[in-house]
Amino acid sequence: MRKKKKSRGIRLLKTLCLLPVILLILMTAAVMTGRSISRHRHPIDPEKGVDESIFVPVCGQEQYLLLRGRDTDNPVILYLHGGPAGPDAAISNLFSDHLIDDYTVVCWDQRGCGRTYYQNRDKDPSNITATFEQALLDTDAVVEYLRDRFHAGQVVIMGHSYGSLLGSRYAKAHPEKVRAFVGIGQFVNIRRSDELSYQDARSAAAARNEDPSALDAAYQNYLNAENMQEFLALRKATAPYHPASVKAHTLRSALFSPYTGIDDVRWTLKQMLDPDGYAALNRQLFDMIYTCDIYDDDMNYPMPAFFISGDRDFICSYALSEQYCADITAPLKAYAAVPGCGHVPQFAAPAAFADILKGMLDKCPE
Numbered sequence: 001m002r003k004k005k006k007s008r009g010i011r012l013l014k015t016l017c018l019l020p021v022i023l024l025i026l027m028t029a030a031v032m033t034g035r036s037i038s039r040h041r042h043p044i045d046p047e048k049g050v051d052e053s054i055f056v057p058v059c060g061q062e063q064y065l066l067l068r069g070r071d072t073d074n075p076v077i078l079y080l081h082g083g084p085a086g087p088d089a090a091i092s093n094l095f096s097d098h099l100i101d102d103y104t105v106v107c108w109d110q111r112g113c114g115r116t117y118y119q120n121r122d123k124d125p126s127n128i129t130a131t132f133e134q135a136l137l138d139t140d141a142v143v144e145y146l147r148d149r150f151h152a153g154q155v156v157i158m159g160h161s162y163g164s165l166l167g168s169r170y171a172k173a174h175p176e177k178v179r180a181f182v183g184i185g186q187f188v189n190i191r192r193s194d195e196l197s198y199q200d201a202r203s204a205a206a207a208r209n210e211d212p213s214a215l216d217a218a219y220q221n222y223l224n225a226e227n228m229q230e231f232l233a234l235r236k237a238t239a240p241y242h243p244a245s246v247k248a249h250t251l252r253s254a255l256f257s258p259y260t261g262i263d264d265v266r267w268t269l270k271q272m273l274d275p276d277g278y279a280a281l282n283r284q285l286f287d288m289i290y291t292c293d294i295y296d297d298d299m300n301y302p303m304p305a306f307f308i309s310g311d312r313d314f315i316c317s318y319a320l321s322e323q324y325c326a327d328i329t330a331p332l333k334a335y336a337a338v339p340g341c342g343h344v345p346q347f348a349a350p351a352a353f354a355d356i357l358k359g360m361l362d363k364c365p366e
Contacts, residue, residue, distance in 0.1 A: 042097045044070050050104060053259065055119060058141045059134070064089070064115035065142070066259060068096050069104030075179065075361075076104045076152050078143060082161025082185070084285035085130075085278070087114030087267065088347075090260040091253045095346040098354030103156070106146060111138050112282055115263045127281050132166070132288050139170045143177055154179035156361065161185045161316055161343065162289060168297065175302035180364050182357065183307045185343050186321040189293045194222065194234055197314040201241035228279035228286070235315065244312040246340035248348035294324065301330035306360040308353065310341025334360055 044051040049070040055062040066089040069076075077099065081087050089107035096105040109116040112130030124130070146155055156179050159167030164183035171181040198219045205212045218237035225231045254260050254268070271278050279286050307325045309318040318337060325335035336356045338345035346353045 056145055058138050061120045064109040066107045069100050072104060072150055074103050076146050076150050076155040077158050078155050079107045080159035080163030080167045082163045084162045085113035085282040090257050090264040091250055093257060093259060094253055095350040095354055098351050108142055110135060114267045118263045130282060131284050135166055136170055156180050158182040161187055172298055178303050180304040180361060181301060184346055185309055185313055185316040186307050186324060187316050188320040188324050190289055193317040193320060196317050197238045201238035204241040228275045242312055242314045244340060244342035246348045248344045250347055299328050301328055304332035304364050305330040307335045308356055309337055310345040311337040311339055312341060313343045315343040332363060
């Protein structure tokens, strides 16, 4: 009798030990299936188009590009991610899927982050070369690579958040190479955006008869913040008052994206689990953006300039972006808000975003 009980116990123990393995196998199979479905849902014929993940020489480094488009004769869009140092090429297929019939969309992990950082970590482990001035030089090198490879006289520069600041300055410095500039969640003045977010949240709290003392404390701490977590604490406090009805499920999208690689995961984990270390690696860029006001720049765009924000974007204030569009001069300009979206309309409502973008770019002269 004891032997039978012991035998049953051993079998139960073995079964319990196998369960995590079985679950892992099932989860892996589900992810791989999801990635395969995602890739085959929007196939690209390599004979006529491009669907490549590559490293190219950029100012002394090998930097990562993801290129997608169904016809290499189409106009080229260079997408500049935000952050700083917040690459999102792995999920860029969410919006590029809606553009690849008409454009070749190129996403780039900029110097000092993502796949580019890990590819060059031995050369520059502390990101000494990751300055804004170098970012402008790198952008020009990438643009030249794209102009040469695709025989394109000009490219569309499309920047998100911090990338819109980089793209804006690059476009105005090199108008002969830029067909149009597009700012998504346009960077104007990050401190002013955070102040407006706090004021709006405080008004909402008052309307609900809520005690605003926690918001006030977060704002005072923000004014004296010395690290990334203290800066972000204000956004965490104000976020409940600024809900976006259209959500961007970026982590889930990354899990099932056919373009997600191990270095994308490593960098994302660094951002999530070690925000101060992540910020320290890119201290030069973070110090720059917290003292930057785009109104100090030239307000004239020699090319068409377009701006797209979520109408619930309080990170790069949609109100500041709309006003900036009104204040600049350009041969053609327009602002559009994507309803219900926060700071990442290109991921939260990619089809609506792409329709707006194509409508804007269709108005550009050939």
